[in-house]
Amino acid sequence: MPLQKARLRISDYNRGRKSRLKDQEKKVQEAALSLTSMVDMFATLVVYLIMTSTSLQEWVGLASNIELPKGRYIGESPQKGAAIQVTKDMVFGELDVELISIAQIAKGPFSVAAIKDYLKQQENKNGYVNVVADYSVPFGVMRKIIASCQDAGFKNVNLAIEPIGPT
Amino acid sequence: MAKQELNTELNLTSMIDLMSCLVAFMLLTSVWVHVAALPAAVESKGRAPQSVDKPKEPNEIKITVTKTGVKLAWPNVKGVRLPAFVRRGSEGFDHDTLSDAIAQALEVKELTASVTGTNDVEYGAVAEAIDAVKAGGLDQVFLLTN
Numbered sequence: 001m002p003l004q005k006a007r008l009r010i011s012d013y014n015r016g017r018k019s020r021l022k023d024q025e026k027k028v029q030e031a032a033l034s035l036t037s038m039v040d041m042f043a044t045l046v047v048y049l050i051m052t053s054t055s056l057q058e059w060v061g062l063a064s065n066i067e068l069p070k071g072r073y074i075g076e077s078p079q080k081g082a083a084i085q086v087t088k089d090m091v092f093g094e095l096d097v098e099l100i101s102i103a104q105i106a107k108g109p110f111s112v113a114a115i116k117d118y119l120k121q122q123e124n125k126n127g128y129v130n131v132v133a134d135y136s137v138p139f140g141v142m143r144k145i146i147a148s149c150q151d152a153g154f155k156n157v158n159l160a161i162e163p164i165g166p167t
Numbered sequence: 168m169a170k171q172e173l174n175t176e177l178n179l180t181s182m183i184d185l186m187s188c189l190v191a192f193m194l195l196t197s198v199w200v201h202v203a204a205l206p207a208a209v210e211s212k213g214r215a216p217q218s219v220d221k222p223k224e225p226n227e228i229k230i231t232v233t234k235t236g237v238k239l240a241w242p243n244v245k246g247v248r249l250p251a252f253v254r255r256g257s258e259g260f261d262h263d264t265l266s267d268a269i270a271q272a273l274e275v276k277e278l279t280a281s282v283t284g285t286n287d288v289e290y291g292a293v294a295e296a297i298d299a300v301k302a303g304g305l306d307q308v309f310l311l312t313n
Contacts, residue, residue, distance in 0.1 A: 035179055035183065038183070039179060039182070039183065039186070042183070042186040042187070042190060043186070045190055046186060046189055046190060046193070049190065049193035049194070050193070067291075068202065068291075069290070069291035069292075069294040069295050069298070070295065071203065071205060071294065071295060071298030071302075072262070072298060072299075072302045073203070073205055073298045073301040073302050074203060075203070075204060075205070075206060075301075086290075128206070130204070132202070133290050133294075134290075134291075135289055135290065135291030135294075136289050136290075136291065137289065137290045137291075138286060138287060138288070138289065138290065139232070139283075139284035139285065139286060139287075139288050139289065139290050139292075139293050140285075140286030140287065141290075142290040142293070143283075143284075143286075143312040143313075144312075146209055146310065146312050147209075147312045149209070150209055150312075155208070155209060156206065156207065156208050156209055157206070157207055157209055157310065158204040158205065158206050159204070159205040159206075159207060159294050159297065160202050160203070160204060160205075161202070161203050161204075161205050161294060161298060162202065162203070163203040
């Protein structure tokens with residue numbers, strides 16, 4: 001009988017091997033993360049950011065230290081075109097092109113040569129100039145700036161405002 | 168022999184990396200202040216300064232923004248009681264009163280508006296007056312600079 005016990009068949013050997021492999025498989029724990037919702041969220045966020053960033057930067061840039069007047073009027077966004085940035089103490093052409101100080105405009109003539117010369121170099125689209133000005137700038141100064149825009153051939157203005165409520 | 172199972176899991180690692188970089192970049196470069204446009208025609212050259220008391224055109228509302236409030240000179244609009252002055256408080260002037268008055272007047276007569284301000288008043292107050300006029304339904308607004 002002991003002789004019979006020693007005679008293992010190949011199928012017996014395979015069975016033992018299979019059971020060992022199953023035991024090993026049970027020991028390996030799955031640690032996969034479900035990333036589906038995270039990818040969905042990222043995709044939505046990217047689409048939202050692309051849409052908002054293009055609509056915001058479409059028509060005008062905004063200097064960092066300008067507090068815009070608030071308004072409720074919701075019109076169509078104009079085309080990006082010639083723009084004047086007016087902070088509390090300086091007038092800029094583009095965001096980094098200094099033209100003239102507010103104090104100089106206040107003392108100077110009605111038509112401001114620096115603004116006029118700058119705007120004459122810009123493309124005139126439908127006669128509109130985009131004016132991004134700080135709330136607290138005196139209107140006495142603003143009327144000189146706007147009159148200078150007229151002298152440069154820009155007959156109308158788009159005043160930048162910060163919309164109140166839904167846009 | 169058992170058929171080997173096909174692994175259908177997508178490797179999303181590089182996509183997530185790209186998305187994360189894109190989101191971070193866009194968040195950093197975004198402008199979070201909304202900017203709307205308030206279009207206005209400008210009148211200055213070739214016209215004499217207008218009197219605050221009397222509109223030049225028969226259908227023109229003359230609006231002058233001062234430190235104390237907004238002066239209004241109306242054309243003849245029959246059957247509607249319209250304010251001649253909208254006082255300015257600590258939080259600016261009352262936009263609703265101005266917008267409502269313009270909306271009422273527009274029901275009776277076609278109008279245009281010209282807006283100006285005194286030299287010492289803030290530009291923002293003038294812009295807000297133009298906004299109130301447009302919010303009342305009047306699109307034809309002129310900004311006077313003379």
